Amino acid sequence: MIRHLALALLALVCLSACTRAERAEHRLVVAIEAPPETLDRRMALSASAMRVAQLVTPGLTRIDASGAAIPDLAESFAAADERTWRFRLREGLSFSDGQPLAARDVVATWRSVLDPATGSPHRGGYAYLERVEAEDDRTIVFHLRTPFGAFPVDASLGILPARLVGPELREALRRAPIGAGPYVVEKWEDEEQLLLAPNPRYHAGAPALPLEIRTVRDETTRVLELRKGRVDVLLNAVSAALLPALREEDRLRVTVGPGAGVSYLMFNLDDPLLGRREVREAIALALDREAIARFKFKGAARVADTLLRPEHWAFAPDTARWPHDPARAKALLDAAGLRDPDGDGPGVRFRLNFKTSTDRFRRSVALVMAAQLAEVGIGVDVAPLEWGTFMGDVKRGNFQLATLKLTPVIDPDVLRLAFHADSIPAEANAWGGMNRMRYRNAQVDALLERGRAAADPAARAQAYAEVQRIVARDLPALPLVHEDAVGVIARDVVGVDVDPQGSLFSLAAARRAP
């Protein structure tokens, strides 16, 4: 019996050796965590769908590493006034099927998103748009109902041929949209594997390598596939804990760059203790975020002073900083009358609950923070909660301390979601806002509204810089670290950049080194 089993296994092994699909050596294979649900950018909701759709159907703009919108299919864009944006297309654009791409395609795509019959989940988000018009073959004008300075970021919506945007073609567009991007959909039969071929008509030149996008859900398996050489690129798809081991691998290169995700500690300002500024300041001073970045994130993170990363175009460099200073933290608490009953002994000045998700990594970071706070005599009870419960509690203000990660930070208008009084989760906003700290500051609200309305980037940057300065002083939340974007790439692949927002766009520039 055993012999038969051994023989059967041997036979299977031989079979596999013979039938093993020959991997096209020249094809670039990237593994992602979750499959895109659609390649139609108008319908895409998940980050993976949006990233993959961008490769096939780019928009008028795309987002650069500083979080700013830069021209893509557009050659240039400008605001005629706060409610009118004019985009000029590049000359001689064409879709991958050879048809020219003109202003009417852009107009048709945008109108289809606004048309309820299309059923785009993004329709509500563009409610500020009044109408879209083509001025001539290459000029498109967007008329806004309300001023919206971040419109160029929204203008990254993928452009489709006018003749394909009708609701009756949704199914076809979902699986194989036609666009003017670097790639064309070659084959997408099952969720696990998507093949993209270079688009020879791409305005910036066809990519050198065809692309295979594989879905590998398990992190360990992703890394093992990479080790085996069946996957060439992982972008933001491995956790920090694995980085030291991956750096040891000869045939892999670990690239760490600025990332658009920032984790932050929320204070519930409605809490009598945390409502006191000196208590929040003491907590900020007691935390050693440098150590957390180095030891918990294995160096793939940088201490954050504001929610915007230093590379961001609207980052304010001159905000209040909260370096690790336990002595000052203790002095602040003493002065506030919150004395430690037994000095460095086990007694505490007061206890706080600290809610976090059950994610092992996040929980372990919370435990480190609790230990750091214990050093200055603050007792912290870390409560890891299942994600739904955690979010429910945090939204309803049922917490004292809690950590969350905000990602991706693209336009600084996200600060409005975080700090505007209207963004305090409530029935009225469908529990949707992110101001769970319950921070109310009329001056900040006014600045956030100014930043949202202004069309001039310099004016916006000024408003948001002021917001960052006030918020860093008021401390409704303490930014912890900017989490780096991490790429693990086979050594023979060159030209791939790690994008802060997780865009796959740079794959189009990849080549195999000889």
Add this chain to the structure above:
Amino acid sequence: MKEALRKAAGTLIAALGAVVLVSLFLDLVPGDPIDAILGEQARETDRASLRQALHLDDPLASRLWYFARDAATLELRTSVPPFQDRVFERIADALPNTALLACVSLLVALLLAFPLGVLGASRPGGKVDAAASGFAVLGAALPRIWLGPVLILVFAIWLDWLPVSGLEEPAGLVLPAITLGTALAAFLARMIRASVLDAVGEDYVRTAKAKGLPGHVVLLKHALRNAMLPVLTVLGLQLGALLGGAVVTEKVFNYPGMGTLLLQAIDRRDYNMVRACVLTFTLAYVAVNLLTDIAYAWVDPRVRGRK
């Protein structure tokens, strides 16, 4: 005929009960599916319109009715945007893969468990028995989430014999089947050993021995067949469970089966898909139980006679 009707009614009640229960549980799960689907930076209008599209504010009964109506016409679609996938097409893709994995794992388990169990029972307390017991404890103790990656490391990376994950080639079946089969084999081997030992003590075995039959004939022909009944019950239950998708193993091996489908549906808060998966599991379980009943009759003539 009456028997068949009763079985059909039972199946229907089980399926209905499972779907109702799962729907109830989905309601009880804390957290807003809108957050999971749209992300926290979504705008209020989108949140509200998705809430409406998903019927989240409708009473449970009417949501169940929508589900039953669409499921009956096989028109049921995923409940997350872009709402386009037909749920049963996805299940029809995944179920055969899971069934294949379940059968091969069961085969692996049987091929391991039978020799170990029978050899162990033939000389209780002997060396083979001790080794079989050791294997049983080990197999039951090793979690699949550990065994899977270790098997990948050894057979796919170091030895480079087999693929790491996926089912693009038949060999992709080997490692997940061994991962699943090992734990099952450990359990079955203990079961078979105990069952055979019980049978060996019976009168008819003594009679067979007294007739002067050689030991292995007594063991294999007389004792083993009678020891099969409890083993069959366990097999049926295990096969039913395996058809429910071995979630952990499928995830580790990126295996395109029901477990992966269910996991992804839960991740996306795709309620229709979750309900449909559970419905499928229930029906599969019932079907396997039916097969077990038939197998009983084949192994044990007494069951055939009974009405």
